[in-house]
Amino acid sequence: MASPIPATRTAVPPWMPRPASRGSASQLAVLQKGSSKESFSDFYEGLSEEAGKALQKIEHTVSFPAGAIIFMEGHPARGVYILRQGRAKLLTTNSDGRTMILKIATPGEALGLNSVITGKPYDLTAEILEPAELAFIPRADFFRCITEHGDACMHFASLLSRDCHLAYDLVRSIGLCHSVPERLARFLLEWSTNGSVTDGVVRVKLALTHEEIAQLIGTSRETVTRTLSEFKKQRAIELNGSTLVLRNKPALESLVAA
Amino acid sequence: MASPIPATRTAVPPWMPRPASRGSASQLAVLQKGSSKESFSDFYEGLSEEAGKALQKIEHTVSFPAGAIIFMEGHPARGVYILRQGRAKLLTTNSDGRTMILKIATPGEALGLNSVITGKPYDLTAEILEPAELAFIPRADFFRCITEHGDACMHFASLLSRDCHLAYDLVRSIGLCHSVPERLARFLLEWSTNGSVTDGVVRVKLALTHEEIAQLIGTSRETVTRTLSEFKKQRAIELNGSTLVLRNKPALESLVAA
DNA sequence: ATCTGTGCGTGATCTACATCACTGTCTTTT
DNA sequence: AAAAGACAGTGATGTAGATCACGCACAGAT
Numbered sequence: 378m379a380s381p382i383p384a385t386r387t388a389v390p391p392w393m394p395r396p397a398s399r400g401s402a403s404q405l406a407v408l409q410k411g412s413s414k415e416s417f418s419d420f421y422e423g424l425s426e427e428a429g430k431a432l433q434k435i436e437h438t439v440s441f442p443a444g445a446i447i448f449m450e451g452h453p454a455r456g457v458y459i460l461r462q463g464r465a466k467l468l469t470t471n472s473d474g475r476t477m478i479l480k481i482a483t484p485g486e487a488l489g490l491n492s493v494i495t496g497k498p499y500d501l502t503a504e505i506l507e508p509a510e511l512a513f514i515p516r517a518d519f520f521r522c523i524t525e526h527g528d529a530c531m532h533f534a535s536l537l538s539r540d541c542h543l544a545y546d547l548v549r550s551i552g553l554c555h556s557v558p559e560r561l562a563r564f565l566l567e568w569s570t571n572g573s574v575t576d577g578v579v580r581v582k583l584a585l586t587h588e589e590i591a592q593l594i595g596t597s598r599e600t601v602t603r604t605l606s607e608f609k610k611q612r613a614i615e616l617n618g619s620t621l622v623l624r625n626k627p628a629l630e631s632l633v634a635a
Numbered sequence: 636m637a638s639p640i641p642a643t644r645t646a647v648p649p650w651m652p653r654p655a656s657r658g659s660a661s662q663l664a665v666l667q668k669g670s671s672k673e674s675f676s677d678f679y680e681g682l683s684e685e686a687g688k689a690l691q692k693i694e695h696t697v698s699f700p701a702g703a704i705i706f707m708e709g710h711p712a713r714g715v716y717i718l719r720q721g722r723a724k725l726l727t728t729n730s731d732g733r734t735m736i737l738k739i740a741t742p743g744e745a746l747g748l749n750s751v752i753t754g755k756p757y758d759l760t761a762e763i764l765e766p767a768e769l770a771f772i773p774r775a776d777f778f779r780c781i782t783e784h785g786d787a788c789m790h791f792a793s794l795l796s797r798d799c800h801l802a803y804d805l806v807r808s809i810g811l812c813h814s815v816p817e818r819l820a821r822f823l824l825e826w827s828t829n830g831s832v833t834d835g836v837v838r839v840k841l842a843l844t845h846e847e848i849a850q851l852i853g854t855s856r857e858t859v860t861r862t863l864s865e866f867k868k869q870r871a872i873e874l875n876g877s878t879l880v881l882r883n884k885p886a887l888e889s890l891v892a893a
Numbered sequence: 894a895t896c897t898g899t900g901c902g903t904g905a906t907c908t909a910c911a912t913c914a915c916t917g918t919c920t921t922t923t
Numbered sequence: 924a925a926a927a928g929a930c931a932g933t934g935a936t937g938t939a940g941a942t943c944a945c946g947c948a949c950a951g952a953t
Contacts, residue, residue: 469807472892477810479803491796500803527785534788537795538749544802545737545758549727552735552809552853555941557910586930595810597911602932634730813911815940844900855941860902 419485420459420536428526435522436512447488447503447511454492454499456515460484463509464584467501468592478592479547481506481585491537493519507584551595554633560594561604562632565614569623583621677743678717678794686784693780694770705746705761705769712750712757714773718742721767722842725759726850736850737805739764739843749795751777764842809853812891818852819862820890823872827881841879 421429438461441447447458450469465482479501482488492499493516514522523529554560572581585593587601594601608614613629615622623629679687696719699705705716708727723740737759740746750757751774772780781787812818830839843851845859852859866872871887873880881887 469803469811471807471811475811477806479806491799494793494796495800497800500800523789524785527782527788530785530788530792531781534792534795535752537792537799538752540799541749541795541802542753542755542758544799544806545727547806548735548737548802548809549729551806553727553729553733555909587932588930598931599912599933600910602930603910606932813939846900856901857903857942858940861940864902 420457420487422485423535424532425526425528428522428529428532431522431526432514432519432529433512435518436514438510438512440508440510441505443505443507443509445505445509447505448499450500450502451498454489454496454516456513457490457493457519458488458503459512459514460486460488461510461512464506465503465509466506466589467503469501476592477595478589480543481593487536490533491540494533494537557594557596557600558604558607559632560596561590561601561608562629564590564594565608565621565623566626566629566633569621569626572621572623579623579626581621581623583616583619678715678745680743681793682790683784683786686780686787686790689780689784690772690777690787691770693776694772696768696770698766698768699763701763701765701767703763703767705763706757708758708760709756712747712754712774714771715748715751715777716746716761717770717772718744718746719768719770722764723767724762724764724847726762727759734850735853736847738801739851745794748791749798752791752795815852815854815858816862816865817890818854819848819859819866820887822848822852823866823879823881824884824887824891827879827884830879830881837881837884839879839881841874841877 421432424432436459441463447465448455460482462484464484465488466478467480467482467488468476468478470476482503488503488511489499489501492501523533550560550563554563568583569579569581572579574580587605588598591598591601605614605616608629609616611625611628613623613625615624679690682690694717699721705723706713718740720742722742723746724736725738725740725746726734726736728734740761746761746769747757747759750759754774781791808818808821812821826841827837827839830837832838845863846856849856849859863872863874866887867874869883869886871881871883873882
């Protein structure tokens with residue numbers, strides 16, 4: 378029951394996670410920060426070695442196809458998911474199908490942490506954007522583990538603090554700056570922080586549909602299309618395929634400052 | 636630098652807290668839940684006795700007049716404040732003076748917790764609404780205390796989780812339901828949960844200005860005035876002085892459901 | 894008695910954006 | 924190869940609500 382099921386991208390029923398591997402030795406590599414870029418809101422980053430190991434013994438990894446729903450707003454919180462590979466969007470939907478994306482999660486990130494801690498149902502929906510791999514830690518095990526490892530708790534408190542902070546930022550953005558151009562510019566600038574600088578301009582994969590951008594900044598798909606072309610016309614940005622090039626970053630920044 | 640100083644309500648310069656008492660025996664009464672209503676996001680509620688006592692030994696109480704700023708967005712996080720008496724608003728302001736209220740804090744509530752934990756500057760401003768008394772716990776002491784008392788950390792993690800949840804609710808509200816009547820109805824219903832039921836109708840002190848309501852639901856003062864009169868005309872609500880009476884609760888609920 | 898500040902009530906405008914309704918690509922499926 | 928979905932681009936249109944600009948009431952100061 379509850380909210381309508383968001384459209385998926387694949388014909389395959391994606392809801393069921395497909396088991397991939399059981400966590401243990403193989404996962405430990407992550408502690409050595411072998412893999413992807415180290416986001417500093419990383420689930421394991423900064424955790425003590427014992428606590429980390431304990432958790433990794435519990436977790437077990439599953440993969441999901443694009444479009445899969447990991448968990449859904451309103452459903453009981455079974456446990457925490459840690460995104461290992463791929464990206465996911467955290468969103469909320471209201472009764473008439475309108476959707477707002479709160480955040481695009483990247484590898485390392487914990488999903489559903491706050492719901493697991495309060496014990497209330499998930500307050501957001503997590504949907505996979507591109508084929509992904511996640512580690513799952515059941516609620517009960519998670520609790521057992523963090524009560525045994527005192528230091529871990531502090532770590533998770535700080536992850537939660539960051540989530541709060543981010544949510545406040547979002548409120549500021551959608552509640553305070555009323556014009557779409559400003560919000561879009563803000564978003565592009567924020568997004569491009571993950572990009573690389575070549576020849577003085579920032580390049581970054583903008584692997585999102587206009588619809589998704591619209592849901593991130595709280596506007597309609599059409600308005601995103603129009604505002605993006607406006608930016609292109611003003612030579613502030615350029616779009617080669619799905620690569621975004623910030624031709625004139627200051628121009629965007631001036632929109633935000635206003 | 637930083638944001639403009641919000642207007643205050645008193646002629647007296649309210650910025651400086653006036654010391655009132657040093658926490659110790661007198662404060663312990665709170666543990667016995669002697670005072671006000673017990674909000675379940677209460678700072679001390681659910682904390683172990685030792686941890687509670689330890690914290691209360693550290694804290695020291697200050698009073699503030701209405702309009703006082705406890706801390707300001709962007710300023711370094713000195714410590715946590717616990718609201719003992721009175722109410723405070725947590726708000727954020729953007730460069731052109733527009734303000735959004737995230738929450739009205741009531742006694743028991745912790746202010747600035749997430750910033751203290753991340754160690755970043757306060758991400759919100761806290762302003763006193765009516766003469767209030769607060770307990771202050773300096774950041775360093777707070778940390779010392781929670782590392783000594785493992786269980787406390789879990790407690791604070793759950794407070795943070797609640798804050799996240801609330802923030803998500805707000806995003807949903809301002810980002811998803813586009814009509815002001817709906818947001819206002821939602822707000823009134825939410826607000827009236829603190830009210831008392833007499834003769835089948837809910838009565839509650841709506842101790843907020845239209846301006847403040849506007850900043851809570853993300854609209855303009857004038858629109859609040861107009862929408863409230865609309866509600867009155869439809870006999871959904873009644874306003875006697877600052878007492879709000881929900882004459883026709885279902886009517887409001889139907890607006891929200893849509 | 895007057896002045897000043899703060900909050901409320903209302904009318905008249907103006908516009909940014911949502912919404913609807915298409916068309917044109919480009920994948921993916923079959 | 925054909926059909927079916929996704930996505931993107933673009934015009935026309937309507938309207939909710941921001942904004943400006945008042946007047947009024949009431950509280951505290953002096």
